[in-house]
Amino acid sequence: MTDVMKTFENLKYEVAEGICTITVNRPDKLNALNRQTMLELSEAHHQALEDSDVYGIILTGSGTKAFVAGADISEFIGLDVEQGMAMAQAGQDIFKNLEQSSKPVIAAINGFALGGGCELAMACQLRIASDNARFGQPEVNLGLIPGYGGTQRLTRFIGRGKALELLMTAELIGAAEALQLGLVNYVTPPEMLIGKCIEILTKMKSKPPLALAGIIRTVNACYAKDQDGFLKEVEEFGKCFATDDFREGTSAFLEKRKAAFKGK
Numbered sequence: 001m002t003d004v005m006k007t008f009e010n011l012k013y014e015v016a017e018g019i020c021t022i023t024v025n026r027p028d029k030l031n032a033l034n035r036q037t038m039l040e041l042s043e044a045h046h047q048a049l050e051d052s053d054v055y056g057i058i059l060t061g062s063g064t065k066a067f068v069a070g071a072d073i074s075e076f077i078g079l080d081v082e083q084g085m086a087m088a089q090a091g092q093d094i095f096k097n098l099e100q101s102s103k104p105v106i107a108a109i110n111g112f113a114l115g116g117g118c119e120l121a122m123a124c125q126l127r128i129a130s131d132n133a134r135f136g137q138p139e140v141n142l143g144l145i146p147g148y149g150g151t152q153r154l155t156r157f158i159g160r161g162k163a164l165e166l167l168m169t170a171e172l173i174g175a176a177e178a179l180q181l182g183l184v185n186y187v188t189p190p191e192m193l194i195g196k197c198i199e200i201l202t203k204m205k206s207k208p209p210l211a212l213a214g215i216i217r218t219v220n221a222c223y224a225k226d227q228d229g230f231l232k233e234v235e236e237f238g239k240c241f242a243t244d245d246f247r248e249g250t251s252a253f254l255e256k257r258k259a260a261f262k263g264k
């Protein structure tokens with residue numbers, strides 16, 4: 001537990017059995033990400049990282065209609081070039097922290113994941129969608145382009161041609177197509193969505209947390225232009241040998257017993 005658990009205006013924050021569920025809670029606005037919600041997302045993620053009772057995080061949206069229907073369009077009005085850039089930079093920083101999270105974050109996509117919502121989902125480590133989910137980057141309809149990493153992450157996920165098609169036509173795709181394109185890991189009926197996320201996190205619970213964090217950092221290095229991913233792998237592989245969990249994992253294998261990892 002952390003000393004003081006924060007409460008949030010636009011998020012629900014719940015911890016049960018080691019899993020922190022963060023729910024964007026503006027259902028009347030289809031969970032659109034206004035500035036306050038973005039700040040709270042960052043704070044809630046930080047709180048979950050600090051909480052030693054939490055090993056994994058589920059990020060979802062309130063209600064049955066939307067995961068997150070985008071950045072809050074009402075806050076765009078009156079922005080100038082500098083303010084637009086500042087908004088994009090701040091959003092990218094928050095989503096980058098999620099992408100680099102040392103604890104796994106799974107997006108449970110329970111409806112529309114549009115614009116900033118699709119960008120938020122793509123920043124998570126895994127994505128599970130309910131079969132009513134719809135994905136898209138429709139910013140072009142507003143005379144805009146994505147600003148929270150969408151042009152980059154969507155292209156990595158689904159390739160240049162398909163990404164350009166979605167970005168330039170503003171067409172939405174359903175969960176089945178998102179699965180086929182590799183944008184999501186699984187599709188479930190709505191009532192099984194959170195259960196599927198818990199099932200996957202439970203598999204990770206028995207794994208050594210330091211190695212999981214190393215995997216996240218190293219896979220992300222694959223896409224970081226300022227890093228050599230193979231070199232990063234050499235470093236991270238080496239670091240594992242200094243951990244108690246490495247000694248426990250290898251001893252348990254040789255002694256034919258189940259490893260008990262401590263995250264040290």
Ligand code: COA
Pocket residue numbers: 028029030032069070071072073074112114115116138139
């Ligand atoms: N920002 C601000 N408000 C939003 C929003 C967003 N991104 N997305 C939805 N809302 C609000 C609507 O304005 C509406 O508010 P109101 O009831 O006070 O008028 C409420 O959420 C419900 O949305 P509504 O459009 O009435 O629902 P719908 O079922 O007819 O349509 C969508 C659903 C998702 C297709 C439609 O809301 C939409 O296109 N949203 C914007 C998506 C987008 O462009 N996202 C990228 C933003 S950069």
